[in-house]
Structure formats: structure tokens, C-alpha cells
Amino acid sequence: MVHTSGLRVPPVDLGDGTALLTDQYELTMLQAAIRGGTAARRSVFEVFARSLPAGRRYGVVAGTGRLLDALEAFRFGPAEVDFLESRGIVDEPTARWLEKFRFAGDIWGYAEGDCYFPDSPILVVEGTFAEAVLLETLALSILNHDCAIASAASRMTQAAGGRPLIEMGSRRTHERAAVAAARAAHVAGFATTSNLEAGRRYGVPTVGTSAHSFTLLHDSERHAFEAQLASLGAGTTLLVDTYDVERAVRTAVELAGPSLGAVRIDSGDLGVMARRVRDQLDALGARDTRVVVTGDLDEYGIAALAAAPVDGYGVGTSLVTGSGAPTASLVYKLVARSDSAGRDAPMRPVAKRSAGKPSRGGRKSAVRRIDGHGTAYAETVSTGEPAPGPRDRVLHVPLVRGGEVVGREPLRDARDRHRAAVAELPPTALQLSRGEPAVPTEFVNGGPRHLG
Template identity: 70%
Template sequence: MNSGDLGLPMKEGREALVQEGGGGRRVGVPSTALFTDQYELTMVQAALKAGTAERRSVFEVFTRRLPNGRRYGVVAGTGRVLDAVENFRFEPDVLGFLRERRIVDEETLDWLADYRFGGDIWGYPEGEVYFPGSPIMRVEGSFAQCVLLETVILSILNHDSAIAAAASRMSSAAAGRPLIEMGARRTHELAAVAASRAAYVGGFATTSDLAAGFRYGIPTVGTSAHAFTLLHDRERDAFQAQVNSLGRGTTLLVDTYDVAEAVRSAVEVAGPDLGAVRIDSGDLLLVAHRVRQQLDALGATDTKIVVTSDLDEYAIASLAAAPVDAYGVGTQLVTGSGHPTCSMVYKLVARAESGDPKAPLVPVAKKSTGGKTSIGGRKWAARRLDEYGVAEAEVIGTGPVPGDLADRQLLVELVKGGEVVTREPLDAARERHMSARADLPLSATQLSRGEPVIPTEYVGTPSGN
């Protein structure tokens, strides 16, 4: 049987790709400098004139709350953020655009022409879980250098983390059965590639998107659609053509016409070694049971059943007792299963007292009556475990790290002095997520709505966020 049809990772191919840059092929990436909002450039212009642009600053990415009903979040997109920071360059054509539109003045254009991020970035490693207030990423450097990265960092983390969280819930509901990402046709073509990557971090095994396979080394799968069956004079002819081309281990789509007749023809054509059949419509629970009985009666006891058709985590959970071997998920996955963003923000939390490079940092924070307050100060984070090794609190502080949490700190160094210091294969992020999710209380995997599965506690900072 072709394991790829069921979404089972094909390790030889992945290992070969992962060696190229730690996460698939390091293909050329264009400048990311315009993946930003105009006010970030106009702030730089004003700060340059005021003499505050070079003041040392600390920005943090966090979310004030999880999407309604979600019990944990999943950090995804970190590797893409590192690529974006490396490629944040104001090239001549970009500078020409800014000059033509008179977005900033010549002094600022000269400064942008030499822009290279030279600061430090710390963050939760990709695949880790997070909670309200978690300092998911910390960016340190001059104000001007850091403020320019706000939009590109948020756009990546908000999108990818939302997809990874949905994927994680679906992976948990699937209880070990392989999941195939197949949502490319349901979103923007570039978002589809990022979504496939995030889904892999969240627990999906394969993707139908070849661009994602090429760029990130994710195993790819796919055989045929209803159009291939409709092309032929008889359904049996379509099956025969596919088996002749792809072998008996292929997956045949059996719900174009009559499912029972299609299953019978499929086994007659491919024999009992038929790899799998795919069901894409109808009452999946009922149809899967009937197909399993029919396959067994025809001697195809090892033939697997793949189901697709607008699945989400709830539909997957409802099929737990069905004889289903793999799930293909599209629309609900790439749209975050109802929560397409994580509402992460990028806030200045500390800045130097003066322009002196040795000036001490002072906490700063927005205070308002509209519920958008934040906590100032450069923060650390750690996860406290109970006596059984299960997470019981997300602890965040600005002062010294308590001794009992010293080896449970969550932030890792990603960029030092403008140079990326942490690159890792995508499989490492995927495995980290499985481990982090396993350390949470069992209620984390419940699909019913609820509060964050562990509380956020603040040490050395005002309570609340």
C-alpha cells in the first residue's frame, strides 16, 4: 500500500529536505520590508527628528485572551518570522516607491536604505503552547529597528498560530489517526502554504499542497478527484486507469455515483491489495461502516478508509467509533475552525531612560479604560508543574526568576545581534507541540468550550492584563 495516500510521513524525503536549511528548501524570499503599516515608517521619521529613534527599547508579543472557548494556544510561524526578519531590506525599488508616494522624507529614506535589524529576539519555541499574557516573542534593539517589525511579525504569528491551534484540536480528536491538510483551494494561495506548515506543526501528517512540500519538506499526497471519474465512460474504467498508473496501493474515490457499486468495482479492479477508498459525501459515519463491512466481505480486509467533506474537530470526534483510517481536512482548518486570528499584539513594554546605550530600562505600558491595558517591563515566563509533572500555571515575571522555576523557563534566544542563532527542522516543532500538549491537564483536549486550562500568574508585576 502507498503510505503516502493515507498521510503517513515518508521519512527519507523529509530528511533530505530538512538538511537544506533546517525546515525544507531555503528558496529565495523577496524583501519583506513593505509587509508593514505606513505609520511604522512615519513613527521612525518623527523619532529620527526627535532624537529618540536609537533609544533602546523592548517590545513583546502577547495576547490578552485566548479565542472564545479555547483552552490553550499553539505557537507557530516562528521559523517564518526569522526568515522575514532576515529579508527585511529596503531595496532600491522599495525606496523609490516610498519616495514617489512621499511617505517619508529623504533623511528617513537614507536611514531605511541601510536598515538591518541588529537587535535580539527571544521567544517561545515553535510548537510550544501559550496562554493569556504569555510573552510569546520579545524583540529588543533601538526603537526604530524594532517598531518596523511589528506588522510582519504579527501577521505571521496571528495567522500561523490560529491554524496550528485548530490543527492541534483536530489532531487530538483524531486520536492517532493520520490527518491530511487539503485546504489550498479554500484560501489565498500564499496563505495556503503557510497554513500547511502550521497544520504540520499542530499534528497533521501530510498536505496536498505541492508548494508547501517543496518549501518546507512536508510529505505530500493526492490521487484523483471526481472529475477523473466523470472523464471516463465507466467508473470502472477510471479505476482501472488509476490503478494502471499508480498501482494497487492507490486510493480510489468511491462516491461519485453509487458507493456500494463503486467499492465492488474497486476491489474487482485492484484486488484485495487495494490501498484505500475515499468517501467525500453523505452520512460519513453510516457510509464508513457499510463500506468497511463490504470491503471485509470482498476480502479487502487491509484496505483503508479515508474520509473527507467539510470536516472539523467536532466532526472528526463524532467519527471516533467509525472504521475510519484517515481524515482529510480543508476549509475549517485553513480558516482556524472559527478563529482565524489569535488577536496577538506587539507592545512597547520597556525603553531606556535616555539615548545613552548604557541607560537603564524603565517599564512602560498603555493604561486605558477600554480593556486594552498591558503590563510594563521586560518579562520572563516559566511553566510550573504539579507533583505529577502536569502543568498547573503559566508564571510570568519581571524580576529575578524563582529558583524552582529556573529550569522551566520558556523563552529561548532566536536572534542575537541581528543574526539568527536558532534554526531547527519543522519536525522538531511538531514533536515539541505533541510533548507540550501532553504535559497539560487532560481537560485541555476537551472540545467543549472552557477557560484556559491553566491560569496565568504574575510575579513582581501588577496583576491583570
């Protein structure tokens, strides 16, 4: 469920607003539609991916909560309108229209944390052409980034096999993207982040201890460990690979005792080093001290350490770059529109026919088909009303109704939903080897699954 009974989740303050986080052609289309008398035609846009990144078995919906916050802040105030008029981007009638703009339409979507597949209609926006077309870049910029990060994070979470993961990629991406990445990773199963703004803004648990520079600051490794233990207590994590790992582990246990929280290894052959450190810790009586590894890990590196005595992983660069797929390649396409401005005017399907990038007309609904063992076996997309079986899931939930956000929820709900969504996928979904999407997309009204 998207709604949480008795709990109102407040929007995040986005400061100066989001109206200019867009492309100019949306405003030039708006102006031309106003002049041509078509701006008020009822329209339906859908967000979908024609394919998943090469070899991926499923995608993860993330960024929905951020999109709802951004939508509420999507207002053209005096500063935005003055900028647009002074640059000659819009004419005077369009500027006056923008001053009064408030999205008053409806939005449905796959709930955040759910999985998606090629051609899944993960977002449906319905309103006038004028108000719906303005949301294209806003929706795609948020969803393309966050879905890419969450999809990579989910693969890493599955590879970790229940061992906790730390998101620590802030220094490898744009400062604002780092906050969004930490949120998306948490949706897909990462336990914590090093990013404090993600903790403040979204409530993601934060962690952090020290870097090699802290050890190098001191006259000896012993002095550095003593200072950290005095400040953070014996439960802290000591970084043991600045100089000699064996000596560092011995010093760490000598100073902290067997209650030392963890040691971190950031270089070398992590599998070999983890085994050596685990054996040494056990021999020194620190059997409960955890071994955490970091250092350019991705899902394949994590999977390779499955048999190693590792208690947790820190992931940076690969996570915040989508592990080779930095965008989900989502598109925002007009699929239906009316011939007049009336709210009850009949809608007609419309679609691109261009080679390589065709779309499929008509407003879609989607159902995930579930067999008697609780495993998903098909994604049924249709232009009619959904017809779920007794075990099936209708995938669209209301997010905005009449311009009012109704689908905001706590981040933990999306996190729980993702765990359940992955659990219902067939076993092939969790393979890291290249392969087809784990669940095929079927169109009730005919036509090929792959559109381009």
C-alpha cells in the same frame, strides 16, 4: 532545544523581500522618532494575546521559522526606497536610514510548537525603537495567522486520536496563506498536505490522488478506476462516492484486489457510510484497505467519528480558517524603553492605560510550572529573572542575537516539541467543550491575570 547539533537549517528564499509587508504608520513613526531624537532609545516590544478564542483551552506557537526567514529578507533596497520617496511616505533622511537598515537587536520567544495562554509573552524583541518598531506588522501578520491555524490543527489532531490527518485547504484560502497553513498544520500534528509548494519549501509530506472530475471524465467508473490503478498502483486511494458507493467499492476491490490501499468517502453521513464500507471491504477480503473520509470536517466532526471505522481524515476549509478563529489576536506592545540612546542606559517599564486594552510594563520572562506527575499547572510571568523549580520549564529561547538568526531549526523539531507540550497539559486541555484556559497565567509582581 532550538539548536540542532551539527545541522544548519538554511533560510527559505522569499524572492523580492519583505520590507514593504508592513503598515505605513511604522515608517511615519520612524521618521518622527528620527526627527525627534528618540529613534535610538533602547526598547523592548512583546507579542502576546490578551485572551484565547472563546472556549479554547490553549494556543499553539507557530510561524517562528517563517518569521526568522522574513526577518532576514527585511531589507529596503532601491526599489522599496524609491517607492517610499516617490509617494512622499518618508523624507530624505529617513530614506537614507532605511537604505542602511539591518536589524541588529535580540529576539527571544516561545519555541515553535509550544503551547501558550492568555498574556504569555510569546515573543520579545529588543533593540532601538527605530529597528524594533519596524517589525510589528511583519511579526503579527505571520504569527497571528500561523498560531491560529496551528491551534485549530492541534484540536483536530487530538480529536483524531492518533489517526492521521491530511491538510487539503489550498482551494479555500489565499494561495500564499495555503502554504503557511500547511506548514502550521504539520507543526501541530497533521501528517501530510496536498499543497506541493509546502512540500518543496518546508519538506511537508505531500499526498493526492483524484477528484470526482476524474471519474466523470471517463465513460464509466470502472474505466476511471482502471486508469488510476494503472498509473498509481494498487496502493492508491480510490474515490468511491461519485455515483453509488456500494457498487464503487465492489468495483474497486475487483480491479485492485485485497491490496487496495484505501477508499475515500467525501459526502453523506460519513459515520454511517464508513461502517457500511468497512463491512463491505471486510466481506470482500480487503481487510487492510483503509477508509479515509473528507468533506467539511472540523474538530467536532472528527470527534463525532471517533467510534467509526475511519483510518484517516482530510480537512480543508475549517483548518485554513482557524476553525472559526482565523486570527490569534496577538498584539505587539512596547513594554520598556530607555531615556537615552546608550546601550547600557537603564530601562524603564512603560504600559498602556486605556480602558479595555491596557498592557503590563517591563520586560517579561516566563516559566511553565510542572508538578510531580509531569503536568503543567501554572504559567508564571515575571519582570525579573525566571526562577524555575527542578521540574519547571523556562519558556523563552534565543531566536536572534545581535541581528543574527540563532534559533532556526528543522520543522520536525517543532512538531516533536508540540507533541511533548500537549502531553504535559492537564486533561481538561483536550476537551472540545467551552471552558477556561487549561493553565492559568500568574504574574509574580501582582496584578490581575486578565488585562482586558
